Amino acid sequence: MPELPEIETVCHGLRPFLENNIIQNVQTNRDNLRYPFPPLFKERLETARVLKIERRAKYILLHLDNELTWVIHLGMSGRIRINEEVSNKHDHVVWTTQQDCHFVYNDPRRFGLMDLVVTSKLNQHRLFADLGIDPFDAVLTPEFLHKALATNKRPLKSVLLDQTIIVGLGNIYVCEALWLTNLSPFREANTLSLKQWDKLLENILCVLKKAITAGGSTLKDYSQPNGELGYFQHQFNAYGREGKQCLNDSCKGSITRVVQAGRSTFYCIDCSK
DNA sequence: CGGGCCACCTGGCGGC
DNA sequence: TGCCGCCAGGTGGCCC
Structure with a gap:
């Protein structure tokens, strides 16, 4: 589902349930999406608080209170469902918050990705280093x-x-x-x-x-x-x-x-x- | 180096 | 039905 408006919509939908909430019980149902999950993925997410959610290009950025940013890309077929307990094929990542919200990342084609990046070094990360200008950035004239x-x-x-x-x-x-x-x-x-x-x-x-x-x-x-x-x-x-x-x-x-x-x-x- | 092409995956749909 | 080929919102590596 993933061009700018769809990613913006997903960020908007996630904010009320994730911002200022603490992540717990992260479960991955396979080793990778497009790329392997980063080392200690589950451990670094659990007990972290989500400070702010923002979109950069077609990426979803969840800034955490442990100096890391959880980067999510939906690829061609990635989706995030909230509070829908039924489990489907291709539900690759599942997590909850302390407020008992339940999240599922589903992605049949697995062109999506997740990574954990040191927030202060986001701009140097290979995913972001070469990105152009956002359409809504005033710099784009x-x-x-x-x-x-x-x-x-x-x-x-x-x-x-x-x-x-x-x-x-x-x-x-x-x-x-x-x-x-x-x-x-x-x-x-x-x-x-x-x-x-x-x-x-x-x-x-x-x-x-x-x-x-x-x-x-x-x-x-x-x-x-x-x-x-x-x-x-x-x-x-x-x-x-x-x-x-x-x-x-x-x-x-x-x-x-x-x-x-x-x-x-x-x-x-x-x-x- | 810039740019075109193809691979990465799975599933749905239309045609035979 | 069933099988086959084509198509799908993105990206990045390879090759010229």
């Missing part, structure tokens, strides 16, 4: 993008997916933001005017905000930790709409699916330039 990509001939689709430039966007929201801006995913980054970067950034922020408000997008399963569905998928204009009519009022075209850098891209050939 049209002027910055225009300048930074002035000689970059890569297609916009791959530039926007590149987490070393802007973080948080994934396949869905890149397709949506480009469609909203009438920009082709094949358009070379260096050919955008400052005005076009301005429009594109505005649409990126707009689509992300709307998706967060909607609780994220749910493609196959529950999105939010409380089991509620995210419902932004009902507002998709491009993603998953192959063969359907373009929703741009002044356009008679339809949405095409192509494979770009190994991933599906949905766009309108007629009105995206």
Whole structure:
């Protein structure tokens, strides 16, 4: 479930049950997700208090009172359920708090990861050292993008997916933001005017905000930790709409699916330039 | 070095 | 039914 809006939604759902609470009874049901669990994973988490939960890029950071940060990434299929006692296949990590809340990390494909990192050294950690700018960071401006990509001939689709430039966007929201801006995913980054970067950034922020408000997008399963569905998928204009009519009022075209850098891209050939 | 491709996993779905 | 191929919200290593 994991682009920026979905991670934001998960953080939001976890806070009331985890922040200021003490972790106990951590149980791992296998040795690894994408990577092995770090040494003493269970021991270092148990009795620690969660001070604050925040999102960085598509990572969930749980800052603990023992100078460590619990890093969680949901990969493609990771989910966290709260207070749902039924146990399912692929429930890989289970934990509780002293307040008797019960948490389950479920991840069929195991592209997710968990790690424990010294909080003061987070920025140097290999997962975070090369990350680009968050879309909601004021440092990210049209002027910055225009300048930074002035000689970059890569297609916009791959530039926007590149987490070393802007973080948080994934396949869905890149397709949506480009469609909203009438920009082709094949358009070379260096050919955008400052005005076009301005429009594109505005649409990126707009689509992300709307998706967060909607609780994220749910493609196959529950999105939010409380089991509620995210419902932004009902507002998709491009993603998953192959063969359907373009929703741009002044356009008679339809949405095409192509494979770009190994991933599906949905766009309108007629009105995206 | 930059960038494209493919692997990492499991499951669901459509077609035959 | 059952089997097969394709597809899926991400990342990172390898190879040119």
